Every structure is written in C-alpha cells, then in structure tokens.
Amino acid sequence: MKKINLDEKFALFNEHWTPKIISELNDYQIKIAKVEGDFVWHNHSDTDEFFFVVEGTLFIEFESETMELNAGELYVVPKGVQHRPYAKGECKIMLIEPRGVVNTGDAESELTASNDVWI
Amino acid sequence: MKKINLDEKFALFNEHWTPKIISELNDYQIKIAKVEGDFVWHNHSDTDEFFFVVEGTLFIEFESETMELNAGELYVVPKGVQHRPYAKGECKIMLIEPRGVVNTGDAESELTASNDVWI
Numbered sequence: 001m002k003k004i005n006l007d008e009k010f011a012l013f014n015e016h017w018t019p020k021i022i023s024e025l026n027d028y029q030i031k032i033a034k035v036e037g038d039f040v041w042h043n044h045s046d047t048d049e050f051f052f053v054v055e056g057t058l059f060i061e062f063e064s065e066t067m068e069l070n071a072g073e074l075y076v077v078p079k080g081v082q083h084r085p086y087a088k089g090e091c092k093i094m095l096i097e098p099r100g101v102v103n104t105g106d107a108e109s110e111l112t113a114s115n116d117v118w119i
Numbered sequence: 120m121k122k123i124n125l126d127e128k129f130a131l132f133n134e135h136w137t138p139k140i141i142s143e144l145n146d147y148q149i150k151i152a153k154v155e156g157d158f159v160w161h162n163h164s165d166t167d168e169f170f171f172v173v174e175g176t177l178f179i180e181f182e183s184e185t186m187e188l189n190a191g192e193l194y195v196v197p198k199g200v201q202h203r204p205y206a207k208g209e210c211k212i213m214l215i216e217p218r219g220v221v222n223t224g225d226a227e228s229e230l231t232a233s234n235d236v237w238i
Contacts, residue, residue: 001181001183001184001186003186003187003188003192003193003194004192004193004194005191005192006191006192006193007191023169023193023194023195024167024195025147025167025168025169025195025215025216026166026167026198026217028144028147028215030169030193030195047145048143048144048145049144050142050144050149054191062120064120065120067120067122068122069122072124072125072126072173073122073123073124073125074122074123074125074142074149075122075123075142076142076143076144076149079145096144096215097144098145
C-alpha cells in the first residue's frame with residue numbers, strides 16, 4: 001500500500017518516448033513518459049488513449065489541427081484517430097490505456113518501446 | 120476535438136464530494152471533484168479506483184493505515200478494499216473509474232451523488 005509521487009518517478013529515468021508503468025487500474029495501466037522531439041504518426045485501432053501533461057508542453061498533431069496541451073491539461077485521443085505527438089522542449093506526461101498497448105500503435109518503428117516496463 | 124483544462128473545469132463548481140465527468144476513456148470516465156471534510160467508509164466490490172491529487176491534501180483512511188496524498192501524487196485503491204477519504208482543507212482531485220460507478224460504493228448515504236453529471 002504505497003502512494004505514487006510523480007516527481008519521484010520522473011526522477012528515475014531520462015530517456016524519451018519510453019513509457020514506464022507506475023500503477024494499474026483493473027486492466028488499465030497508468031504510465032509516465034518524458035518526451036521531446038517528434039513521435040510518429042500512428043493510431044490505436046482498438047482503444048482510446050489518455051494524455052495528461054504534468055510539466056511542459058505537448059503538441060498532438062491530427063489530420064485537421066494541432067492541439068497544444070500544457071501542464072494541467074488532458075485529452076483522450078479516440079480510438080482509430082491518426083495522431084502524432086511532439087514536444088519542442090522536454091515534456092512530462094501521464095498516459096492511461098489498457099494493459100498491453102504499444103506506444104506506436106499500428107506504426108512500428110525505431111520509436112516502438114517495450115510495453116511492459118515498470119518503474 | 121477540445122482539450123480539457125483542469126483549472127477551468129474546477130472553476131465551474133464549488134460543491135464538495137460530487138464528482139463531475141470531464142472525459143471518457145473507452146468505458147472508463149475521468150472525473151474531478153472538490154472534497155473537504157469527511158467522506159464515508161465504503162468499498163467498490165467490482166473495481167479499482169484511481170485517485171490523483173491536483174491541489175491540496177487528500178487523506179485516505181484504510182483499516183490498517185492512513186495515506187496522505189499531496190498534489191502530484193496518486194493511488195489506485197484496489198477493488199473491495201474498505202477506505203474512507205477525507206480532507207482537512209479543500210482538495211481538488213481527479214478520479215478514474217468505470218462508467219457508472221457510484222461515489223459511495225456499497226455505502227449509500229447522504230453523500231451518495233449522481234454518477235452521471237458532466238461538466
């Protein structure tokens with residue numbers, strides 16, 4: 001029975017675009033990631049994806065617009081919607097999605113990360 | 120396609136212990152609440168419950184200990200675990216749980232709130 005402090009968890013790693021699992025909610029996983037630079041266009045055909053910005057600014061490019069998320073802001077990308085996250089400076093985010101989701105969805109690439117790393 | 124700013128959402132209401140839905144993630148709901156004072160002992164027999172503190176301090180009393188959650192801290196209360204949240208001063212929290220969960224779980228009381236209010 002141990003609470004989770006986001007700052008403490010973020011202090012444990014420095015690499016970008018590699019989500020780390022910090023807790024589970026039924027069959028969903030709470031993950032954190034540090035991101036900077038460009039991610040790949042992708043979608044998740046079978047699940048929505050929750051993004052919450054803890055620090056910094058995350059941009060999510062969609063086909064029709066680009067969303068700017070700052071600290072304290074969130075967005076749930078609907079399943080199947082093509083999106084490309086990017087960040088101009090380092091940004092800390094919390095993600096929630098079903099256990100087993102791969103970060104690059106349908107678009108396997110060099111940015112595809114393990115989906116089973118706890119921190 | 121509209122992002123959600125927690126501060127803006129919290130500014131829309133003042134009552135305590137009345138979770139408001141701000142978004143959905145598949146069949147889960149993202150809710151926010153302002154809390155202050157004592158809640159009731161209860162449990163949710165069929166689901167875990169995600170608590171994230173946005174501002175202030177939330178205490179969660181369990182049978183064996185009391186957890187103190189400050190801003191930037193989270194805890195997922197496992198299904199079936201008796202717990203009693205309380206806050207000495209006003210505290211702003213984000214909750215995530217399956218659609219339809221009632222705030223007081225198995226313990227209907229005067230604190231039982233609607234589970235279908237969007238904000």
